[in-house]
Amino acid sequence: MLRMTGIAIYRQDDRHPQAQACAACEVRSSALFGALDDAGLDRIHTHIASLTFDPDATVYDRGTAGLAVYTVRAGLVRFERTTERGDRRIVRLAGRGDLIGQEALLQRPYADEAVACTPVQLCRIPRTLIDELARGEGTLPRELMLRWQVALDAAETWVADLSTGPARRRLLRLLLRLSEHADPGGQIWMPRREEIGAMLDMTVETASRLISALRREGVLELARSRSRSARLDAAALQKALRAEDSA
Incomplete structure (x- = not known):
């Protein structure tokens, strides 16, 4: 089961409920937008969806259009695909602080089915927002590259250790x-x-x-x-x- 609420992330004074929620977020410093300075935050003019998934719920399907990336705030997500012989394979895991769905940044379909292992909390970040912020002079492009490398390292380690x-x-x-x-x-x-x-x-x-x-x-x-x-x-x-x- 999926539950969703809209979260406006306009930069506002500290008395605003969302400003307080962002300040209290335990993965804020390690999440994608932890790389943004105040000027970068000021340029955000969209909404991020806060999603909650029950165990075994699908976050997104393999082959569907990648329109957003997701930050894992809590819980564990697994990535599944089916081989040509019809065998199911779980190819990696993602946990708290990880960015998933990066295929969306290249306007590609999602490569795997993402499924909640445990109760999972995610922030859904539209690709258009990432594109807008990445055009600036801030640190977001470098942060995205680092997260691509983290995902690549995780996939290689999975093969080396678990396959x-x-x-x-x-x-x-x-x-x-x-x-x-x-x-x-x-x-x-x-x-x-x-x-x-x-x-x-x-x-x-x-x-x-x-x-x-x-x-x-x-x-x-x-x-x-x-x-x-x-x-x-x-x-x-x-x-x-x-x-x-x-x-």
Whole structure:
């Protein structure tokens, strides 16, 4: 389910509710518009939509026209595509502070389907707004280039760490990656077995067997509820990774 509200981002005095909301935003300094100076903010004359998605809701579909980019304020988003054989693959993740949907900046369709893993909060930024701001002399063009590089690095790391090597090592590396997106209580989003298979190119049976082994070893503790969350023992995870790397 998607919920949306319009947020005007005209620069106004600090007593304005939106000015207060922007000042209190926890990802403001690391988000795309953190690169703008006051003059850049003064040139904004449009609306940004604040979006909230439930788990498994689609943020945007593969192949649809890219009209906006999105900043992830909270939660975790996965990117899916289907191979020519009809196999589903999850090709990367994005979390808090990340910019997604950059294809829109080149007026291209979205390359992957973006799906919420957890409850997700996004800011939808129209491409026309980015184009307007990028024509200025500010730091936004450089910030966009840096974020393209971050996305490229993430994709290359995903291939290097999660698409090659023994199945157990790939799963351990995935858990390490998920720990980077843990919630304030230290819990991670726990993919379904079929989602693990789609991420790591392994069968559901292999994923289930490995998860059971990690639970017995104390590396992973699944939540008792249906919240699809888990808690990791960081020391046990690192020990298991060292054992795999030295094997």
